[in-house]
Amino acid sequence: VTRAATDMRKTIRLALTVAGVVLCVAAPPLAAQRRPAPRTLSEQDMTDLMVGSSIQASRSSDSPGMIKRVKDAMAAGRTFTLLPVDDLPDDWTVVVPSGVGGGGAWDYVRERTQTQNLPTIPNATVAAINALSKYTGKTFQAVVRTEAAAATLSAFLAASELGLPVVDACPAGRAVPEMAQQTPFLVGISGSPAAMVTRWGDTLIVDKAVDDYRLEDLSRIIAVASGGGVQVAHTAISGRDVKRAMIHGSISQAILFGRTVREAAEQKKDPIAALLKVSHGYALFHGVVTKAESKGEAGFTWWNVALKGIGGDEGHTYTIFVKNENIVAWRDGKPDAMSPDLISNLDPKTGDAIAGQGLGGYPMGMEVVMVGIPNSPLWRTPKGIEVMGPRHFGFDFDYVPIEELHKTNRSPVK
Amino acid sequence: MSVSLTKVIASLAFLVVFSPTLPAQSGAQPKVRTLSEQELVDMMVGTSILCTRGGDTAGMIERIKAAVAEGKRFTLIALQDVPDDWTAFTMFGVGGGGAWEYVTKRMETQGFGRGRGQAQTGPTAADVLSQYIGRKFDATFEAEAGGATSGALTTAERMNIPLVDGCPSGRCLPEVQMSPFNLNNGITRAPLAGVTRYGDVVIIPKLYDDYRSEDLTRTIAVGSGGSFTVAANAVSGKVLKANLIPGFLSKCIRLGRAAREAVEAGRDPVAAVIAAGDGYLLFRGTVTKSETRGEQGFGWTDAYLDGTGAFSGSKYKIFNKNENMVAWRDGKLDAAAPDLICPVDPKTGWAIRTGGMIGSFPVGQEVSIIGFSNDAIWRTAKAIEMLGPRHFGFDENYAPIEQLHRKGK
Numbered sequence: 001v002t003r004a005a006t007d008m009r010k011t012i013r014l015a016l017t018v019a020g021v022v023l024c025v026a027a028p029p030l031a032a033q034r035r036p037a038p039r040t041l042s043e044q045d046m047t048d049l050m051v052g053s054s055i056q057a058s059r060s061s062d063s064p065g066m067i068k069r070v071k072d073a074m075a076a077g078r079t080f081t082l083l084p085v086d087d088l089p090d091d092w093t094v095v096v097p098s099g100v101g102g103g104g105a106w107d108y109v110r111e112r113t114q115t116q117n118l119p120t121i122p123n124a125t126v127a128a129i130n131a132l133s134k135y136t137g138k139t140f141q142a143v144v145r146t147e148a149a150a151a152t153l154s155a156f157l158a159a160s161e162l163g164l165p166v167v168d169a170c171p172a173g174r175a176v177p178e179m180a181q182q183t184p185f186l187v188g189i190s191g192s193p194a195a196m197v198t199r200w201g202d203t204l205i206v207d208k209a210v211d212d213y214r215l216e217d218l219s220r221i222i223a224v225a226s227g228g229g230v231q232v233a234h235t236a237i238s239g240r241d242v243k244r245a246m247i248h249g250s251i252s253q254a255i256l257f258g259r260t261v262r263e264a265a266e267q268k269k270d271p272i273a274a275l276l277k278v279s280h281g282y283a284l285f286h287g288v289v290t291k292a293e294s295k296g297e298a299g300f301t302w303w304n305v306a307l308k309g310i311g312g313d314e315g316h317t318y319t320i321f322v323k324n325e326n327i328v329a330w331r332d333g334k335p336d337a338m339s340p341d342l343i344s345n346l347d348p349k350t351g352d353a354i355a356g357q358g359l360g361g362y363p364m365g366m367e368v369v370m371v372g373i374p375n376s377p378l379w380r381t382p383k384g385i386e387v388m389g390p391r392h393f394g395f396d397f398d399y400v401p402i403e404e405l406h407k408t409n410r411s412p413v414k
Numbered sequence: 415m416s417v418s419l420t421k422v423i424a425s426l427a428f429l430v431v432f433s434p435t436l437p438a439q440s441g442a443q444p445k446v447r448t449l450s451e452q453e454l455v456d457m458m459v460g461t462s463i464l465c466t467r468g469g470d471t472a473g474m475i476e477r478i479k480a481a482v483a484e485g486k487r488f489t490l491i492a493l494q495d496v497p498d499d500w501t502a503f504t505m506f507g508v509g510g511g512g513a514w515e516y517v518t519k520r521m522e523t524q525g526f527g528r529g530r531g532q533a534q535t536g537p538t539a540a541d542v543l544s545q546y547i548g549r550k551f552d553a554t555f556e557a558e559a560g561g562a563t564s565g566a567l568t569t570a571e572r573m574n575i576p577l578v579d580g581c582p583s584g585r586c587l588p589e590v591q592m593s594p595f596n597l598n599n600g601i602t603r604a605p606l607a608g609v610t611r612y613g614d615v616v617i618i619p620k621l622y623d624d625y626r627s628e629d630l631t632r633t634i635a636v637g638s639g640g641s642f643t644v645a646a647n648a649v650s651g652k653v654l655k656a657n658l659i660p661g662f663l664s665k666c667i668r669l670g671r672a673a674r675e676a677v678e679a680g681r682d683p684v685a686a687v688i689a690a691g692d693g694y695l696l697f698r699g700t701v702t703k704s705e706t707r708g709e710q711g712f713g714w715t716d717a718y719l720d721g722t723g724a725f726s727g728s729k730y731k732i733f734n735k736n737e738n739m740v741a742w743r744d745g746k747l748d749a750a751a752p753d754l755i756c757p758v759d760p761k762t763g764w765a766i767r768t769g770g771m772i773g774s775f776p777v778g779q780e781v782s783i784i785g786f787s788n789d790a791i792w793r794t795a796k797a798i799e800m801l802g803p804r805h806f807g808f809d810e811n812y813a814p815i816e817q818l819h820r821k822g823k
Contacts, residue, residue, distance in 0.1 A: 106710065109629050118622060131619070202626050205617040207542065210526075214614050217517050221637030225629040298514060 036089060038081035038165035046070045046080055048258030050153065051352050055257045055275065056250075056373075057149035057175040058342050059325040060356030066153045073157060080156045083142055083165040085248045090240040093138050094167060096191075097125045097158050098146040100179060100219040101229030102324055102359055103296015109225055113200065121201040124231035125158045128203075132195035132233040135205050140164065144235070144242065146182065147172040148254065149353075169242055170250030171235065173375045174342045176388065177300060177324035179216035181340075183376075184235055184245040186383045191215045194234035198226040220299040228299075247376040253279075261351030271351025272369050282406045284329065284337055284370040285318040286311050286348065292362040300324055301359040307368060318370060320345075322360040327393050329370060337372040340379035340388040341402040344371045372402045445495045446576045449488045454478045456670030458564060459764055463669055463687060464786070465560030465586040466737045466754050468768035468775065474564045486571050491553060493580040493660040500651040501549050502578060505540055505569050506557035508590060508608075508631040509641035510736050510772055511708010518639050526612050536613045539645035540569060543607035546617050547648055551575060555658060557593075557647075558583040563666065580658030582647075584788045585754045588712060588736035590631050591624035592800060594657040594791050595647055603627040606646035610638035632711040640711075659789040665691065673763030683763025684782045694819040696741065696749055697730045697783040698723055698760060704775040712736055717775040719783075730783065732757075733806065734773040740803045740810065741783065749785045752792035752801040753815040756784045785815045 041049070047067050054061035074080075088094075121127060133140055144167045145155035159166045171182035182191060192209040196219060204222060209215040215234065223230045237245075256278055264274035276283060287307030294303045303322035309315060318336070321328045326343035329336045337343045345362065347354050348369045357363045379388060380401065386392065389399035449457070455475050462471040481488075496502065537545075544551055555578040556566035570577040582594050595601035604621040608631065616634060621627050627646075635642040649657075668690050676686035688695055699719035706715040713736055721728035730748070733740045738755035741748045749755045757766045757775065760782045769776040787793075792801065793814065799805065802812035 106629070106633075108710075112625060116623075116625075135617075135619075198622075198626075200622045200626070201620070202622050202630060203618065203620040204630065205619065207615040207617055208536075209614045210612050211524075213520065213524075214610075214612060217514070217637045218614060218616065218634060221514070221633045222630060224636075225633030298516075 036083055036087045036165075038083040038087075041080045041082055043071065043074055045255055046074070046156075048262060049251065049255045050258065051261060052254030052256065052258030053148045053152040054353035055261070055344050055346065055351070056173070056254055056342060057147075057325065057353055058339075058344055059149070059175055059322065059353070059360045060345060060362065061149045061353040062355060063352050066150060069153060069157070073160070078157075078160045080160050081165040082251055083167050085167060085169045085243055085246075088142065088167055088239040088242060090238060090243070092141040092239040093236055094142045094144050094239065094242055095129050095132060095140040095233050096144045096146045096171065096182075096235040097129055097151075097155055098179065098219070098232045098234065099125070099151060099154060099229060100232055100299075101223040102177075102300040103228070103294075104224055104298050104300070105228035106225055110227055113227065118200050120199045121197070123158070123161065124197040124199060124201075125154050125233075126161050127201065128195045128197040128231045128233035129158060129162065131197060131203050131205065132193065132236060135195060136193055136236055138236055140236065142167050142239075144169055144171065144246065145251070147175045148250075149175045151175070152251070152254065166251065167242060168251045169246040169248055171246050173247045173250055173379065174340070175325045177327075179219050179232070179234075180212035181388050182212065182235065183247060183378045183384070184237065184241065185212040186378065186381060186387065187245050189235070189237055189241055189245050191234040193236070194219070194232055196222055196230050196232045198222070198230050200226070202226070224299045245378075247378055265350055272346060272348060272371065275346075275351050276371065279371075279373045281342075281371050281373040282402060284343070284372045285309065285316070285331060286313045286369050287318055287367075289362045289364050289366045289368060292357070292364055294358060294361060301361070303360055303362065305362045307370070310367070320362075320370075321393070323393060324360045326360070328390050328395060335390070335397060335400070336405060337370075337402055338390050338399050339393070340375045340384060340399075342371075342373035342375060344373065345369075346371055372406065374402050444491055444497060444576075446489045446491045449490055451479065451482045453667050454482065454488060454567070456667045456674060457663060459670030459673055460666030460668065461559045461563035461663070462765035463673075463756050463758055463763070463784070464584075464666060464754060465558070465765060466756055467560070467586060467734060467773045468757060468766045469560050470767065471764045474561065478564060478567065481568070481571070488567050488571055489576040490579050490663060491576040493578055493655055493658055496553060496578055496651040496654055498650060498652040498655075500552035501648055502553040502555055502651065502654050503540065503543060503551050503645055503648040504555050504557045504582070505565060505643065505645045506562050507565070507641050507643050508711070509635040510588075510712040511640070511714075512636055512710050512712070513640035513708075514637055517637055521612060521639065536609065537615065538569075538572075539607045539609045539643050540573065542609065542615055542617065543605065543645040543648060546605060546607055546619075549648065551648070552651075553578050555654065556581055556663075558586045559662075559666070560586050562586070563663070577663070578654065578658065579663045580654070580660050581662035582658055584659045584662065584752075584792055586737045587801070588739075590628035593624065593647070595649065595653070596624040597794075597797055597800060598657060598791070599653070601647070601649070601653070603631075603644070603646040605648070606631070606644050608634065608642050608644040610634065610642055612638065614638065636711045657791070659791060677762060684758060684760055684784065687758065687763045688784055691784075691786050694785040694815060695782065696755070696785045696819070697721065697728070697743060698725050698780070699728070699730055700780050701769075701775045701777050704769050704777050706769070706771045706774040708771055713772040713774065715771075715773045715775065719781065722780060732775075732783075733808070735806060736773050738773070739806050740808055747803070747810050747813060748818060749815050750803045750810070750812050752788040752797055752812075754786040754788060756786065757781045758784055785819065787815050
């Protein structure tokens with residue numbers, strides 16, 4: 001651990017030096033052209049962002065672990081900057097890093113690589129971004145997170161190592177299980193070319209995927225053959241395309257969610273009620289986990305979850321279909337919330353996402369409040385519903401927006 | 415044996431004696447010859463036999479004849495005639511059973527069908543690799559026997575470059591890391607470029623080792639309808655000469671001709687093929703069972719035969735991972751990779767047709783099993799570790815086929 005920490009500090013020092021030099025050289029001419037104003041995020045902002053991003057995720061998440069990594073990085077001198085979408089120059093090029101993976105990795109690869117004692121590389125995310133930059137010949141000026149939860153942290157860590165700001169935008173608005181589930185795909189902007197780097201440093205370039213479903217297939221299958229995960233850098237698009245094809249203000253929304261539940265808890269108020277107010281969300285269910293069956297297959301983790309109602313929901317049951325993330329929820333057998341909307345499983349005491357047990361898992365016996373939050377209108381197009389709605393996941397019913405499912409459920413507190 | 419050894423010694427001697435003068439002759443025209451239709455047909459028959467599994471010889475012949483009828487010319491260059499400063503490369507298909515069904519189904523729904531048409535309109539793997547490394551290719555070589563030979567001919571013709579008369583494998587091999595470049599020089603397949611049947615283009619600039627070439631190309635096949643076409647091993651003529659088995663395609667032509675001439679003369683084609691390739695008749699029998707499953711991008715078969723004729727009362731078992739790897743007669747090791755275990759039709763001497771999935775056997779059919787020794791490059795301790803029975807999980811030491819089967823038996 002100490003060696004790893006020393007190595008990390010060394011890497012960070014080097015990155016900072018490089019970033020410093022780059023800034024000194026690049027800053028004056030850039031400033032002369034325009035003045036994008038990234039805001040440096042405070043430790044409190046970053047902490048709130050980790051919690052809020054876990055709330056957005058629509059699955060269990062490890063906010064305390066993410067917060068610890070943020071604090072360690074800041075203690076080592078890292079800074080994290082955020083660029084509002086409106087300030088993003090049209091001709092800048094951004095890049096989106098994703099970690100792809102889940103269950104079902106090939107055992108024989110795991111066993112062989114263990115026997116070989118294959119060394120892993122320290123930062124596959126940054127390596128993937130650099131590989132894509134090298135292959136496309138493009139220099140990236142900003143990073144966009146691919147989704148909520150830990151991907152947000154990865155995006156900020158990579159951006160800070162590269163000395164770049166993170167744009168206050170998101171192609172998902174929540175966490176999504178598949179690579180094709182990104183809003184640019186909905187308007188015909190391809191995620192490829194993409195670069196992938198495995199934990200052992202194997203590098204792959206997807207020069208062209210026929211569509212983003214194929215980018216998903218290829219990333220997923222590389223993860224399956226690479227110990228269960230792969231880092232992908234993709235969607236190298238212009239600032240102009242970010243503005244028209246991505247959800248604006250997603251990072252600010254996460255910071256707001258995190259701050260809201262923190263302040264409510266500090267003031268001994270109900271964090272869920274406070275969250276519902278700022279998120280225009282719906283309290284869906286309050287219960288205890290009675291069933292959580294999982295299987296890891298084809299690079300995903302799938303769960304069938306059941307909750308038994310308590311408090312106002314006593315006598316009712318809630319079931320949730322999970323493919324890495326919460327996709328569809330039923331109350332007493334009736335569809336109650338559906339992707340692409342957010343279906344968050346939260347801790348009633350803190351308002352943070354519950355701590356997971358495996359990707360997307362629910363610990364048995366845990367008390368959970370389910371909250372539904374509408375996703376961006378970008379998702380609510382026929383193409384968006386095709387890519388991310390219940391039929392895509394094999395269910396024989398149409399998507400119904402959460403506000404229609406809960407017309408009579410405006411009261412946030414039961 | 416003596417024929418191929420003489421060839422090896424001859425080409426080695428050529429290299430030793432003439433290497434220093436080669437750069438001086440680089441201005442001279444390399445010796446490239448055009449193959450006749452008969453040679454091409456015989457080559458298809460021979461390469462199918464040496465592939466060490468069932469195949470579709472008739473289909474390969476039909477395609478090559480159609481190409482010749484269209485006026486296409488196929489040229490061959492002897493391995494020792496390849497100039498040192500040439501860049502050669504190989505193309506091969508990776509795949510087998512166990513493709514992700516949801517991908518295949520979704521692509522069909524999206525109108526890609528089996529997808530081949532789409533892929534044909536885009537760049538080939540060779541184009542992508544050539545562009546990526548920034549070099550034009552001067553020659554191509556087959557990655558292995560069987561369908562890869564006809565694929566290599568097509569590639570050579572399309573790119574208007576000669577095919578090298580040599581083979582890195584000396585048979586067909588199931589796993590991508592099984593290459594002499596890896597074995598002898600630690601050269602991985604990367605940089606490699608591949609195109610899926612749907613037209614996705616993938617480049618792999620860097621790999622930790624060649625096992626990872628296998629993992630990653632195989633996994634792309636599994637996620638792409640079951641196959642992935644790859645261009646790889648862009649090497650110099652010098653590296654090529656140090657790693658290929660020379661004269662392999664000429665040997666294929668000889669084997670095919672021997673089978674054809676024997677049938678025409680009313681003689682036993684199997685005996686003729688054995689004589690032409692210095693092989694061994696391992697078994698003759700009827701396929702009683704062929705258990706096949708497709709998994710992780712491979713076809714896995716256990717085939718069982720009951721002896722006929724001189725082999726009556728004897729039983730044969732073959733383990734196949736895409737290709738025949740280990741054979742037992744009455745429970746005793748009878749032949750093992752890296753050597754060749756070739757199932758042929760007793761009436762024609764041609765490789766049998768597969769029973770369906772790659773590597774499977776046609777139940778009820780009578781089959782002769784011919785064994786050939788592999789080239790010396792595949793007989794080293796390291797090669798046996800890579801390709802021998804223990805690699806496939808059998809607690810059995812490799813024994814050279816000439817030790818297991820004395821001549822004249």
